[in-house]
Amino acid sequence: MKAVLYICHGSRVKKGREEALAFIEQSKPLIDMPIQEACFLELAEPTMEQGFARCIAQGATEIIVFPFLLLAAGHAKKDIPLELNRIQAQFPQVRIHYADPLGVHEAIVDILIERMKEKQLPIESDATVLIVGRGSSDPQTKADFTRVVQLFRSKTKLNDVNICYLAAATPKFSTELKRLANKKTSQLWVLPYLLFTGILMKSMEKEIQSLRTTEHIYLCKYLGYHPRLRDIMAVCIQEAERKEGWRHA
Structure with missing residues (x-):
């Protein structure tokens, strides 16, 4: 069974965390995937490992990891892949696809x-x-x-x-x-x-x-979790689903 794991950045500010989770909840009906969970890269829970565990507990055998970030910088290129390597070693039976962040659009x-x-x-x-x-x-x-x-x-x-x-x-x-x-x-x-x-x-x-x-x-106000981001997010997830599975180091 397939799942999507949304990885949000995380924030010490409660409102920032709540905005991210609320946006993902509102977006779930637009993403055609039976299992969908959200987690945080840092500063908040659930962690990436906890997010994976929640997906697997619901029967996920294939997980699309979406880094909910604006650009492909250090977090997307280094921090998340390092954690993915560690988690993949714990769950070798699970196939992982790694999506691109939102990017310039x-x-x-x-x-x-x-x-x-x-x-x-x-x-x-x-x-x-x-x-x-x-x-x-x-x-x-x-x-x-x-x-x-x-x-x-x-x-x-x-x-x-x-x-x-x-x-x-x-x-x-x-x-x-x-x-x-x-x-x-x-x-x-x-x-x-x-x-x-x-x-x-x-x-x-x-x-x-x-x-x-x-x-x-x-x-001006920060970009925020604007409804127009949902279309970009859906494309990123669809493209990741077609990619070859994640290969950990």
């Missing part, structure tokens, strides 16, 4: 634009935009964000679009925020490229509040 850029429009303010043609990523030492992260910026510029026709990171990559959020705020631009839109609320969102709010003036700075 036009629909996700559309959500960014939607977050801007939620402010119900006219977006000026010379507005400055700062897209904020979580950050990673993986060079693919910067390549992915270059594509995000290209898509965003193409869809909005805005030219002054910048990228920064909250950790593990440069330019840093605090540095870019101050640089752009000092430009005295008419509007500075700050767009968090994050799935869930948490410590990082709170730190961004504090950083903006520490500036001398914030009248022209608009911090």
